Amino acid sequence: MANVAKLVARSSTGTSADAGALTADVFNRDTVGLPQNEESIAACGKNVLEGTNDYRGLLDPQENFTGWHLSTDGGRTIRNEGLLPSVEIAGSQVPSGGDPVDVAGSGCSLYAASLNYDPSLFEDAPSGVGVYRSTPARLASCPQGTDPVGLTNPSCWPVAKAVATVPAGHFADKEWMDVGRSGSAGEVVWVTFTDFRCHAQDCFGDPISFTNQIKAVRCSADLTDCTQPILISGAQDSLQFSDVTVGPDGRTYITWEEDNFLSSQGQPPSHMQFWMRVAQPGSTTFGPARQIAFEPRDLNPLHANDFRVATVPKNAVKMVDGKPRVFLTWDSCRVRALDSVCEEPRINLAWSDNFGMTWRRSVLSAGGDNYFPTISENRGGSSLAVAWYTNRYDTVFHNRQDVELATVNARTGQTMEIQRLTPISNETEADPLVGGFFIGDYFEVFAKNDHAYVGYNANRRSVPLLGQGVPVPQQDNYLTKAGL
DSSP, rough: OHHHTOOOOOOSOOOOOOOHHHTTTBBOOOSOOOOOEEEEEETTTTEEEEEEEEGGGOOOOOOOOEEEESSSSTTTTTOOEOOOOOOTTTTTEEOOOOOEOOOOOOOOEEEEEEEEOOOOTGSSSOEEEEEEEOOHHHHHHHOOOOTTOOOOGGGGGEEEEEEEEOOTTTTEEEEEEEEEEEEOOOEEEEEEEEEEEEESSSTSSSSSSOEEEEEEEEEETTSSOOOOOOSSTTTTOOOOEEEEETHHHHHHHEEEESSSSHHHOOOOSSSSSEEEEEEEEEOOOOOOOOEEEEEOOOOOOBBBBSOOOOHHHEEEEOOOOOOEEEEEEEOOEEETTTTTTEEEEEEEEEEEETTTOEEEEEOOOOOOOOEEEEOOBBBBBEEOOOEEEEEEEEETTSSSSEEEEEEEETTTOOOEEEEEEESSSBTTOOOOTTTSSSSOOOEEEEEEETEEEEEEEEEEEEEEHHHHHHHEEEEEEEEEEEEO
């Protein structure tokens, strides 16, 4: 999210639907017409928490940017919303800066994670990963978040802690989080992130000189006791997009991608390798890195869209025939014209029954352009839930976007059903602030007992931007529920 904050200034084939249907699943109370994206979902009972990059943070006096949106009636209405507050890093209060992750723990405790950094200094100041803990009752009864400057209410999140920090000259990026029971350790919180180390004054400028590492932290459920960051990626130095799962077997599974971005200076052709390490129940010691797949045609750029894209692999673990099976999903180009133009990307699935020693694979999508997959174990149900964005309903231009939800057979790895969740195709370039530059790097599905919640964004609701001009379509976060 940091690069987006720097660039926040702007440098039909769908089915017909009435206005009510178009905005029925909007999941915020935004009255000023600023964007939301990068949705994350947690659900427990009728309590649903969605996290976002919330650009109303541009108006927040404390400069917080990570949004939260709560429903206590199964997602039908918003009970409260706001921005995650600052956390203390190196003696200073540092605001939340996006890349949201939301997870529910035992007893419906609710956790949120965010990057926390100085929005003016970025890598020139200490940064870190903040983790927040609350309850549905607290979030429902704390002060209501109000536009434009009343969205930060620290009492909503009584526990707020930087669980990992990096000094100036580094930058903490792309965290992920999971909560679950892990053997003798009981319920724990695992957080992974990328530690960028800068080797030049302009860390993210040309030539590319940063290196990075995947690190992980384990905390107690109440966040009072956390380990020091654990190096996961070994000697690898060009990588990103870690994901962590506390499996139903109590093991901890961490995946990430290794790329050639540093060696190629970001020039095509690009490629990736996906890796996994596993820790036994209760342990913070991880086994060897296992290669999942080599991907020679990772996602970048799409041939008919201008927004930023990257292959972000996501994992899930499900008990199949009494044994843990780990799944990884990612997107890849069917064709890479001129080694640089991504055409008709597809959604891949790999799975292993022996903790990554061997893998099998399938393709889940049904043709066209498909990207940003997200996967959920669907605990209590027999299938997996996998969702993604698709442009396949725009048969002429391959540009307009929909959301699809796939029911996947956990035994065979094959798609059983694909549902189109969106009532009309989305024009991703329509937002007046971010235009065609950014829709987030991910969105999320969460499923349990064959009921799936999907948080995503679209530009279907028209609002005057900051109260000026006429109502125009702008980017909102949505929440749609569907059966598997």
